[in-house]
Amino acid sequence: SQELEQSPQSLIVQEGKNLTINCTSSKTLYGLYWYKQKYGEGLIFLMMLQKGGEEKSHEKITAKLDEKKQQSSLHITASQPSHAGIYLCGADKMGGATNKLIFGTGTLLAVQP
């Protein structure tokens, strides 16, 4: 069965620093989602990538899906305390046709002022 590996599991950065979170799969990723979560709260949709080589940006967050569609990265530029939280990647487990997502275990990000 397909699994999503996220790295690192946790990350502490100084405010203003850049950082990258990775999401890797042993199988082709169809419909790769990035979400942000505050502990004990719902998931906030960040971006969805579908095509190999696709890259999307929103404010200071950029997500990429590699050409082979087996790895995605989330890059935050000039991090701020508001970026702190848990970042989750999710992917459609049935080839993009069902929206039945599997998720990585998340990356906990702390930003020190």
Next chain:
Amino acid sequence: DGGITQSPKYLFRKEGQNVTLSCEQNLNHDAMYWYRQDPGQGLRLIYYSQIVNDFQKGDIAEGYSVSREKKESFPLTVTSAQKNPTAFYLCASSRGVGGNTIYFGEGSWLTVV
């Protein structure tokens, strides 16, 4: 405002009792989902529904039941057969399947004592 409303936010129940978690959406979405989140395990799909009066089991459906009598509502019942029901439950919805963005509610904490 449009969105997904889950209630209650916090729920305590005695072991052996059934409990129903509410999920309502006013986004006019056809598909709705229930996920369970446990520490260190990410999110796991319990049930999903692609259309009114139809629903399918997810990866961990045992001990749970759902209904989809109205487009906007997808309640989840945690039965006494669920061996480890204490968890954070997340409801989600999407316009359809196959690449449509999935949006999540704020979640419900269920504690069984």
